[in-house]
Amino acid sequence: VRAAARTGAYTGQTSGLAGSHLQANVVILPSEFAFEFLLFCQRNPKPCPVIEVLEPGVVEPLRSAPGADIRTDVPRYRVFRDGVLVDEPTDLRAHWREDLVTFLLGCSFTFERALLRVGIPLPHVGSDRTVAMYRTSLRCAPAGRLRGPLVVSMRWVAPGLVARAVEVTSRYEAVHGAPVHVGGPAALGIADLGRPDYGDAWEQPDGALPVFWACGVTPQAAAVESRPPLMITHAPGHMLVTDLLDLDVARP
Amino acid sequence: VRAAARTGAYTGQTSGLAGSHLQANVVILPSEFAFEFLLFCQRNPKPCPVIEVLEPGVVEPLRSAPGADIRTDVPRYRVFRDGVLVDEPTDLRAHWREDLVTFLLGCSFTFERALLRVGIPLPHVGSDRTVAMYRTSLRCAPAGRLRGPLVVSMRWVAPGLVARAVEVTSRYEAVHGAPVHVGGPAALGIADLGRPDYGDAWEQPDGALPVFWACGVTPQAAAVESRPPLMITHAPGHMLVTDLLDLDVARP
Numbered sequence A, B: 001v002r003a004a005a006r007t008g009a010y011t012g013q014t015s016g017l018a019g020s021h022l023q024a025n026v027v028i029l030p031s032e033f034a035f036e037f038l039l040f041c042q043r044n045p046k047p048c049p050v051i052e053v054l055e056p057g058v059v060e061p062l063r064s065a066p067g068a069d070i071r072t073d074v075p076r077y078r079v080f081r082d083g084v085l086v087d088e089p090t091d092l093r094a095h096w097r098e099d100l101v102t103f104l105l106g107c108s109f110t111f112e113r114a115l116l117r118v119g120i121p122l123p124h125v126g127s128d129r130t131v132a133m134y135r136t137s138l139r140c141a142p143a144g145r146l147r148g149p150l151v152v153s154m155r156w157v158a159p160g161l162v163a164r165a166v167e168v169t170s171r172y173e174a175v176h177g178a179p180v181h182v183g184g185p186a187a188l189g190i191a192d193l194g195r196p197d198y199g200d201a202w203e204q205p206d207g208a209l210p211v212f213w214a215c216g217v218t219p220q221a222a223a224v225e226s227r228p229p230l231m232i233t234h235a236p237g238h239m240l241v242t243d244l245l246d247l248d249v250a251r252p
Helices: A001-007 A031-043 A110-115 A157-171 A219-225 B002-008 B029-045 B106-117 B159-170 B218-226
Strands: A022-030 A050-054 A076-080 A084-087 A100-106 A132-139 A147-158 A209-213 A230-233 A240-245 B020-029 B050-054 B078-079 B084-086 B098-105 B132-139 B147-156 B209-214 B231-236 B240-245
Touching: A022 A031, A022 A050, A022 A110, A022 A132, A031 A050, A031 A100, A031 A219, A031 B029, A031 B050, A050 B029, A076 A219, A147 A219, A147 B231, A209 B106, A219 A230, A230 B106, A240 B020, A240 B147, B020 B106, B029 B098, B029 B218, B078 B218, B084 B098, B106 B159, B147 B159, B147 B218, B159 B209
Parallel strands: none
Antiparallel strands: A022 A100, A022 A230, A022 A240, A050 A100, A076 A084, A076 A230, A132 A147, A147 A209, B020 B098, B020 B231, B020 B240, B050 B098, B078 B084, B078 B231, B132 B147, B147 B209
C-alpha cells in the first residue's frame, strides 16, 4: 500500500487494506508546536494515542514503518495554513521543511478485522467508501495554544453485539480502544447521522445502535480552531500503513 | 502527607502512606527540554508513565492534586546541575523559575496495596525503609539529548505468587504496570541484590524470586548521563501523593 501511494498509483482510502497492519493518523507541525501537540496527545489519549514521534526533519518512521517516507507514502494529505485547508496533495515534497515534526497516532481501522471476526458487519471495509466521522460538542483538554472538539468515528452495531464490540476494542488502546459513546448521538451534538463531517454516511441496519469511537481526525479539527501557521495531516480515511501488526498493540 | 511535607514536619519516604492514593514521581526541567523529555516518556512508557504535565511556571497539579504546590509538597527533592546531584532540599522555592516544566509520572507504590491484598508480603510498607532500586544494563530509547539506563524497583515474590503479581500489576499501567523481568538479576546487569543503587536492601525470603518493575527513578539516571543544565526530581522513595486513587488508574 505504501509503495503504491508513493508512486501515486493508489490515492484512495485504506480501510480494509493491508490485513492485520496497524494504520496510523498523521500530524505534522513546525517544531515550535511539538511540545504543545505531544502534551495535547497526553491529555487526550483516546483520540490521540501516540504510536511514534519523528524528530525534527526526520521523514522515516524507524520504529513503526522502517523504509517508509512520510512525505510520499500516505495516499492523500491535507495542508492547513492558519486553520484553513489549502491543499490536498498526494505528495508532500513541495511542502517539506527541516523544522517539521511528524506524529503518528493509532487509527481504529486497525481493530476492524477483530470486529469482523466477532461477527460485526462493516460494509465500508473492502469498498471504496470509508467510515463516517463527526465533530462532536465534547471538548478536548487544551494544551498551550491547541484546542478543539473531539471527533468520533461511528459504526452501527446490533444490540446483541454492543458489549462484544466494547470488549474487543478495549484491548486495542493504542488505536483508540473502547468506544467513548453508545447510542444517543444528540448527547454528542450530532444532529443528523446521515451527514458526517468526514467520510461517508452509512445507512442504519435494522435496530442497530450507533457506536462511537474517538478518532484521529481530532487534530484536524484542532487545526481549524487553533490556527497554527502550518499543520499537515493525512486526508481522513487515507492512513499510513505501518509495519506493526494489530496484535503487537493488543492487550493480551 | 502533602500538608506535612509542606510544613517540613514530614521528610521521609512515602511507601504505605495515604492508603489508596496514587503516588507520583516528579521531574522538573527547563522548558527548552520539555518536548524532549515528554518524547522520552512516550518512548519509554514502562519507566515513565505520564500522569500529568504542568505548563511552564505552573506549580499546582490541577488534574491530579488540586491545591498542591509542587515546590513544597514532596517530602524531599533532588537537584541535579549538569548531571551532578548538588542538593537534596525539602523545599524548592529557592530553586524555582518561571520556565520550569513539571512532569508527574506514576509510581509503583500505588499498586502495593493490591499486592498486599493478594497475599504478597512487602516488609518495607509501614516501615521507614523503602523499596530497593537498581540501575540496569538495559538502555532506554533516547529522545533528543536525553538518554540513560532503565532503573527498576525489586520486590521478592514467592514462586506460587509470581503469576498473581504479574496479573495484579498489569492492571495498573499508569504506575508501571506488569514487571519487566522475573528472576535472573544478572541479565539486568545487577551483580549484587544486597547493594541497591537507590532505596534499601531487603533480605531474600526463603525461595522467593526477585521481581523487577520499571521505576520512575529512571529520569534521575538519565539526568546523570545526559547532563541537562538543571533537572529537579523527588528523592527516591519520597513521592508526591496525589488526589487520584489506585482504582482511578486501574484497568477494569
